[in-house]
Amino acid sequence: MNIADKIKAIRKAKGITPTMMAKELGIEATNYPRxxxxxxxxTYDNIESISKALGVTVIELLTWGESQKPINGDTSFKDTDSxxxxxxxxxxxxxxxxxxxKVLEKEIKDVSKTIAVRIRDRIELxxxxxxxxxxxxxxxxxxxxxxxxxxxYNSGKTLMPYESPYLYSIRLTDEELKETFxxxxxxxxxxxxxxxxxxxxLLEDDELEELYMEYFNVND
Numbered sequence: 001m002n003i004a005d006k007i008k009a010i011r012k013a014k015g016i017t018p019t020m021m022a023k024e025l026g027i028e029a030t031n032y033p034r035x036x037x038x039x040x041x042x043t044y045d046n047i048e049s050i051s052k053a054l055g056v057t058v059i060e061l062l063t064w065g066e067s068q069k070p071i072n073g074d075t076s077f078k079d080t081d082s083x084x085x086x087x088x089x090x091x092x093x094x095x096x097x098x099x100x101x102k103v104l105e106k107e108i109k110d111v112s113k114t115i116a117v118r119i120r121d122r123i124e125l126x127x128x129x130x131x132x133x134x135x136x137x138x139x140x141x142x143x144x145x146x147x148x149x150x151x152x153y154n155s156g157k158t159l160m161p162y163e164s165p166y167l168y169s170i171r172l173t174d175e176e177l178k179e180t181f182x183x184x185x186x187x188x189x190x191x192x193x194x195x196x197x198x199x200x201x202l203l204e205d206d207e208l209e210e211l212y213m214e215y216f217n218v219n220d
Contacts, residue, residue, distance in 0.1 A: 002039050003039045003047070003061075003062070004036060004037050004038070004039035005039075005056070006061055006062070006064040006065060007050055007061065008036060009064060009065065010054050010056060010061065010064055011036075011054060014054060014055065016053075016054065018032045018033060018036070019032075019052075021036070021053055021054075024052075024053035025049055025050070027055055031175060032041055036050075041044070044058075047061065047062075053210050059087060059090060063090075097145070108202070109204065110203050111202065111203035112197075112201075112203060113202075113204050115197055115202055115203060116203055116204050116205035116208065119194070119197075119203070119205070119208060120192070120205070120208070122184065123172075123177065123180050123181055123184060124169060124170035124172070125170075126180050126183065126184055127150065127170050127172055127176060127177075127180045128150045128153065128154070128167075128170050129154075130150075130180070130183075131149070131150045131151040131154060131177070132150055132172065132176050132180060133141060133149075133150045133170040133171055133172045133173075133176055134147050134148070134150065134170065134171040134172075135147070135149070135150055135152070135153040135170055136167070136168040136169045136170070137153075137166070137167060137168065138163050138165070138166060138168040138173060139164055139165050139166070140164035140166065142181050143165070146165070147169070147171075150170065153167070177207075177211070178211060180212075181208070182211075182215055182218075183210045185212075185215050190205065194208075194212055198212055
């Protein structure tokens with residue numbers, strides 16, 4: 001018996017009509033049959049809401065017909081050992097799913113951080129190309145750091161006596177960051193990227209998110 005069959009069986013055993021179920025779930029009566037027949041495609045939240053409307057627990061719904069005999073709406077379980085075994089099995093599945101969820105959440109967080117770094121890299125590169133900001137120069141094998149303007153960096157200013165200089169980052173003031181960000185937002189590609197990561201909750205950078213909102217407030 002699949003989930004859709006179990007829902008239907010419990011509903012009929014309790015004398016609950018599709019219209020009554022629709023009212024409890026807050027949906028149109030004409031939509032309920034399609035909702036009920038989704039079966040295995042129902043989310044946990046869907047199943048929880050349906051269980052509540054039927055007056056049973058989620059466990060009772062999922063194990064309906066396996067170890068109990070409902071009589072006139074009575075959903076008590078007759079086989080306690082079987083029920084406990086089933087509950088243990090479901091609890092183990094939930095634990096496994098929770099572990100998977102934690103792994104996925106960590107991966108999403110890592111991806112979010114990477115996205116924020118890449119976006120900031122793009123902003124810094126654009127600022128540098130427009131002679132904006134301060135270039136932070138570091139040297140391989142040396143802890144010394146040099147600070148020169150973006151314009152000086154672009155003009156090929158000599159950074160001796162240290163060898164193997166490389167651009168570490170571009171320091172921007174709040175106003176320079178805002179100006180460069182707004183300039184990039186006029187690019188359809190950058191605009192679409194920002195829109196996607198913001199709406200999907202994939203940008204772990206409050207400052208960039210605030211700039212994104214400010215851009216639309218200014219350009220509305």
